[in-house]
Amino acid sequence: MKLKTALLGAAAAFGLAPVAAQAERGADGEVKVLYYQAVSIVNPYLSSGTKDVEAASLVIEPLAGFDQDGVLFPRLATEIPTVDNGGVSADLTSITWKLKEGLLWSDGTPVTSEDVKFSWEYCTHPEGGCAQAARYEGVVAVETPDPLTVVVRFDAPKPNPYQAFVGSTSPILQKAQFAACVGAAASTCTAQNNAPIGTGPFRVVDFKVNDVVQMEANPNYRDPAKPRFATLTLKGGGDAAAAARAVMETGEFDYAWNTQINPELQAQMKAGGKGEFVTGFGTLVERIEMNMTDPSPGLPEGERSTVKHPHPILSDERVRRALSMAIDRNVLNEIGYGQAGRPTCNLVPSPAAFASDNTGCLTQDMAGAKALMAEAGWTDTNGDGILDKDGKKLSILYQTSVNAVRQDFQALVKGWWNELGVEVELKAIDASVFFGGDPGSPDTFQKFYADVEMYANNFDGTDPEPYLSQYLCDKIPGPDNQWQGENINRFCDPAYDAMVAELARTQDFQARTELAKKLNDMLTKDSMVVVPLIDRGRLSARSNTLGGVVLNTWDSELWNAADWYRVK
Amino acid sequence: MTDAPDTLERPRSQWRDVWLQFRSHKGAMAGLAVFVTLILFVTLGPLIWRIDPTYIDPDPVRMIRGRNQPPSWAHPLGTDQLGRDMLARMMAGGQVSIAVGLVAMSISVLLGTLVGVLAGYFRKLDNPLMRLTDLFLALPLLPLLLVMVMLFRDALARALGPETGTFLMIVTAIGVTSWMQAARIVRGEVLALKEREFVLAARSIGTPSRRIILRHILPNVMSPIMVAATLGIASAIITESALSFLGLGFPPDFPTWGRLLFDGVDYLQQYPERVIWPGLAISLTVLSVNYIGDGLRDALDPRIRGR
DSSP: OHHHHHHHHHHHHHHHHHHHTTTSTTTTOEEEEEESSOOOOSOGGGOOOHHHHHHHTTTOOOSEEEOTTSOEEESSBSSOOOTTTTSBOTTSSEEEEEBOTTOBOTTSOBOOHHHHHHHHHHHHOTTSOOTTGGGGTTEEEEEEEETTEEEEEESSOOSOOOOTTBSTTSOOOOHHHHGGGOGGGGGGOHHHHHSOOOSSSEEEEEEETTTEEEEEEOTTOSSTTOOSOSEEEEEEOSOHHHHHHHHHTSOOOSEEEOOOOOHHHHHHHHTTOSEEEEEEEEEEEEEEEEOOBOOOTTSOTTTTTSTTSBOTTTTSHHHHHHHHHTOOHHHHHHHHTGGGEEEOSOSOOOSGGGOOOOOTTSSOOHHHHHHHHHHTTOBOSSSSSSOEETTEEOEEEEEEESOHHHHHHHHHHHHHHHHHTOEEEEEEEOHHHHTTOOTTOTTSTTTOOSSEEEEEEOOSSSOOHHHHGGGSGGGOOOGGGTTOOSOTTOOOOHHHHHHHHHHHHOOOHHHHHHHHHHHHHIIIIITOSEEEEEEEEEEEEEETTEEOOOOOSSSOTTTTGGGOEEOO | OTTHHHHSOOOOOHHHHHHHHHHTOHHHHHHHHHHHHHHHHHHTHHHHSOOOTTOOOSSHHHHHHTTTOOSOSSSTTOBOTTSOBHHHHHHHHHHHHHHHHHHHHHHHHHHHHHHHHHHHHOHHHHHHHHHHHHHHHHSOHHHHHHHHHHHHHHHHHHHHOHHHHHHHHHHHHHHHTSOHHHHHHHHHHHHHHTTSHHHHHHHHTTOOHHHHIIIIIHHHHHHHHHHHHHHHHHHHHHHHHHHHHTTOSSOTTSOOHHHHHHHHHTTTTTOTHHHHHHHHHHHHHHHHHHHHHHHHHHHHOTTTTTO
16 A cells, blocks of 8 residues: 555656646657658758758758748847948948857857858858858858857848848858868768758757658757757658648647648648648749750750750740730639639749739730730641641640649649640659759759749748849759759849849848849749749648747748747 | 251350350359440440540639539539549540550560460470569569659650550550569460370471460460459559559549549548549459459369359
8 A cells, every 4th residue: 555655656746747847948748740741851051942941940050040020030149230230341241240159069069150151161162062052142251250250241232141141041050060071072971961960959860861850859959948849750751631631630740831732621621620720921932934945855964954955945935925824823823722822923922022013914815825826936737726836836844743732733724725725744743852852863843854844932031132043044953063053944144143233232122122023023024934823821730739830931930949839 | 867957956166165154153244244334434435425534614713613513414423623524534544544454464464475385385495484584573563663654754755645655654564564473374384284195296296386386285375364364454453553643654634543543532531432433443443354354264164164
C-alpha cells in the first residue's frame, strides 16, 4: 500500500512537471509540419524552391525579416538601420548593421561580422551558381570594422538597402562551417548543405533528402524561453489535398504548407473540425511563362532553351498576346481558388503602391485573339482546325507540376487555345522534380524544355526590385551557370535592364513605385512574356491545437515558428 | 443398315471440343460475357454516346453549373469537376486501357514463346537464354518503366505525336518486361515434348527443325501460352493504371481508366463514384480475363476434357 502511494505520488509529480514548466524551452514536445514538396536541401543559396528556403528559415536567419504586414523587424541585428538613426549613409551608398551582443551559433561559438561578410562572398562567388544572387545586386563590399558591426557598401545610391541579409532568402551562414564550400565546391558540400549551423530556433538532427527533416530546439537560441517545442518534424511528400486532410481531418500533422485545393474541398475539410485554413494575400501569382528560346528536342543538349536559338513561334509578341487574350481568368479563379484567389494581370500585385492599374486582360476576347493571330500570319490553310504558317503548325507544349488545380487549369486553357486554333500538348511533372532545381533533370522549371509553363512565384519583402531584377539579361539560366538563373523566360531587353538600373538608383518612394509599375507592365501587358493568371492568397492549414501561427506572405511562412505553442 | 450414314456423328473438330468444355466452366462463361460487354462498351459505345470526352462547355456560366453533376439522363455517370461527361470519359479511357492490355500482352506472349521455344528446343541456346530470362526477372518493373518514361517520352512524342508515342512506349515497356513467365512455362513444355515419339518420328524422317517447331511443338504448347496471355492482359492493364495513377503515363488530358482514378482521388469523399466507376471497370476486366484464362486452361487440357 505504501509503495503504491509512493508510486502514485511520483507519477503525479511527473505529470504535473510540464505544467509547472510551461514557459520553458521545449516544454510543448513535438510539432509536426507537412510540406508536400519534400525538402531537398537546407541551404537557400543553392535552391530557389520555396520549400527549401522555408525549411532553412527555421535554422539559419538573416539580419532582419518581414512581419505579417510587410514591416521590417530585426532578427540578428539590434535595430533596423535608417537614414534617421544614422545606420544608412546620407548618400545611400552604405548601410551599417549592428549585431546583437552575445549571439551564439547552435554549436556554441559566437556570431561575428565575419560570418555576415562570408555569406556575401559565398553567394556572389562567380562559380558558385548562387540561386539568390539577386539579393546582393549592387553590393561592392562588406566591411567588418569590429566583430559586431557590418558595413555594406553599394556601387551606387541604393534607395532600398534592405535586400542583402534581409529576408529568408539571404540568411547568414557560419564561416567556420562553410569556408571550404565556396565557388564550384558549393554543391558538393553535402554535409554542410544538409545541416547548416545556424542561429534560428531549431537545428537539424537528421535529414533524409526529399523525405523528412528532423529538428530539435537550438540550445543556444537567443531567447531562453523559446522555442516552445523540443522537436520539429518537417515531413515532405504527398500532395496538397492529402496534406490538408492530414491537418484538417485526421489531425496527424499540426501545420500543412500551401494546401492549394479546390474551393469545394476546402469547405468540406473545414467541416472536419480538427483545424482551420489560414489565408493571406501577398505577391504569389500563378502565371504562364512564355519561353523566348527554342526548346525543340532536335537541338543538341546544352543548346535547348538557351539564348542561342530564339523561339520560332513565341518570339512574335502578337502570338503571345493572342494566347493571353483567349484565357478567361475569372473562370479559372472560380474553378481553382474561389475565395483564396483573385484574377490579375500583374506580376507585382501588391503592395498596393507598387501594383499597376493593368486590368486589360481580365475579360476574355476570343474574337480579338483570332484576329491578332491572323494579323501575325497564322491562318488555317488546310482546314484541320490548327493554324499554320509557312507549312508549320502552331503547336505548343504546356507543362506544369502535378496538382489537381493545375491540371484543371491546363484542361481549361487547352480548350480555349484549341478554340483559337492552337494545338496544345499537356505535360504534368512531379512537383519535387519540377521545382527541385536538379541540373541533371530535364524536367525542371529552370530548364524549361517546353514552350509555355505554369507555376506560381512570389517575392519576399515589400520591395519588388530584386524580383523585377530577376528578368535581367544576365540572369538567364543555362548550362554555363548550372541552370540556376531566375530569368525563366529568357527575356532580354536592354531597355528593361536600363530601367532596373534606374530603379536601383532612384531614392524617392513615389518615383520607385512608378518605375516598378513600368517594369511590371513591360513584362506583362506590353510584351506578354509573363502571362499572370491568378493572384493567389496563401492558403495553409493549421491544427486547432497549434497556437501562435501568423501567416506571413512577405517572408518565410515559418518565420515565427519560435513563437508557436501547443494549445492546451 | 441403310440408316447407318445418318447415325454416324459428324467428325468433331478439336476447337469444337474446346468450346464445349469451355462452356461447361460457368466462371469462364461469365468472364467471357463481361469481357465482351466491356469491349463492346468501349468500342461501340462512343458511336452511340457521341459526347466528346474532353469537351468543356465554352460558356463559363453553363460550365460552372454543369460541374460535379450527379447521374442524370443527360449524363448517366454524372460529370467531373470541369463538367466533362463521365460516361464518355469512361469509354475513351477503356479504349486505351484495353488496347494497352491487348497489345502489351501480344508483345510479351510473342517474345515469351520465341525465347521459350528456342531455349527448349536448341540445347546450345538454353543456358544463355534462360540466364537472360533470370536477368529480366530480377529487374524491378516500375523503376525501369519510370526511367524509360523519362528517357524516351519526349523523343517518341516528337516522332509520333504525344498519344501514339506514349502508347507505343508503354506497351513496349510492359511487353518487354513481362515475357519471362511465358518463356519459362513454354520452355518446360518444349523440353518434355521434344523427347516424345511423334517428334522423334518426325525427326527420323528428316523434318527440318523449323517445321517440327511449327507443326508439332507449337500446337501442343498452345494451352499454356493462352493461359499466360490472358493473365498478361490483366497485369498490363494494372501496370498502365499504376503509371497513370502516378501521373507518368499518358498526357494529363488523355483519359485512361488509371488517369480517371487518379483525378478522382481528390474528390474521393465528396463524389466517391468518380473513383468507383474506373476502379470497377479495371477490376471487372482483370477478373473476367482471369476467369477466361482459367476456363481456357481446363478446356485446352485433353486429360480433363469431358469431365
